[in-house]
Amino acid sequence: MVSRREARLALRQQLRKGGLESPDFESACLLEHVLGASCRLMTRQQLEEPLTGEQAAALHALTRRRLAGEPLQYLLGEWEFYGLPFRVGPGVLIPRQDTETLVECALRAAEGMSAPKILDLCAGSGCIGIALAHCLPHGRVTAVEQSADALRYLQENAALNRTPLHIVKGDVLDPALAESIRGVDVIVSNPPYLTEADLAALQKEVQFEPRAALDGGQDGLLFYRELPALWQESLNPGGRLLFEIGMGQEAAVSSFLTHAGYENIESFPDLAGISRVVSGMRPAGARR
Incomplete structure (x- = not known):
């Protein structure tokens, strides 16, 4: 199982490789959207909690759409x-x-x-x-x-x-x-x-x-x-x-x-x- 922290690091790397200008900001936005909570307000212990299977699947789908060019704003809604x-x-x-x-x-x-x-x-x-x-x-x-x-x-x-x-x-x-x-x-x-x-x-x-x-x-x-x-x-x-x-x-x-x-x-x-x-x-x- 991947932790929230690890998921964000991996997502940030994917977005950077995809040529996006603000991978730090966008990775935080997408992960927070999936979690329904702000990563900035989480404790270190909370950041080490694993993503659920549903959350991992949702994050993967959003990442794929973002790398295909769909606007971040549309993904967040x-x-x-x-x-x-x-x-x-x-x-x-x-x-x-x-x-x-x-x-x-x-x-x-x-x-x-x-x-x-x-x-x-x-x-x-x-x-x-x-x-x-x-x-x-x-x-x-x-x-x-x-x-x-x-x-x-x-x-x-x-x-x-x-x-x-x-x-x-x-x-x-x-x-x-x-x-x-x-x-x-x-x-x-x-x-x-x-x-x-x-x-x-x-x-x-x-x-x-x-x-x-x-x-x-x-x-x-x-x-x-x-x-x-x-x-x-x-x-x-x-x-x-x-x-x-x-x-x-x-x-x-x-x-x-x-x-x-x-x-x-x-x-x-x-x-x-x-x-x-x-x-x-x-x-x-x-x-x-």
Whole structure:
């Protein structure tokens, strides 16, 4: 029988040989997932306890799937974003730390509002909208998502985090949908923004994520071209539209916002110093 300590050492070696970048971290995550307990909190004696046959089989299956490229987050079934847990799996985009920049920017945009109305377009797992609803308990967040698979996770995550969220199934490029939603103070969106070239060169792990959540058209800018004008009437005068963007897209997205009539265009970097968010304000003098 293999002990928990020995199992982790062997797993770490397998992951390292498989070319994974963080074998220490991932081996701990997978073993803890199988054990249902944190190895860091175990005593030396507990670490020497043997794996059960069921645990060994489960760990072997997870290791095989990870070495085949399946994302760690999918194997664990849950991932943290903005300090909150989110269920993830096939059919939904994995929340990424870079996207926390969009949450921070949206919170600043909502400062001073007693009951802000926020709209999350291309909501996916709901990580952005749920994080905002959690931080703004007196606000009202509406999340729009088209994918049936992603909607299931969105609903589960809203329940998991006990955040009241108004969920709408729909296509964010549908003019009728845009016309049906009005009186919004802040719109946030992390739309698909990979180019055709990006999609052709995806890392193995990312290939497991839904293509529809990644594909931004030939140049990656499809949604940025369409959404600013399409959803401008949904914003109250003085309200802001905030986009997460990919590397090198700042100038193009800023120009789309300017062309659509937005003012006070701003961009914000992520923790790595890369421009990650571009936002624009609907003119305060605009008619509602």
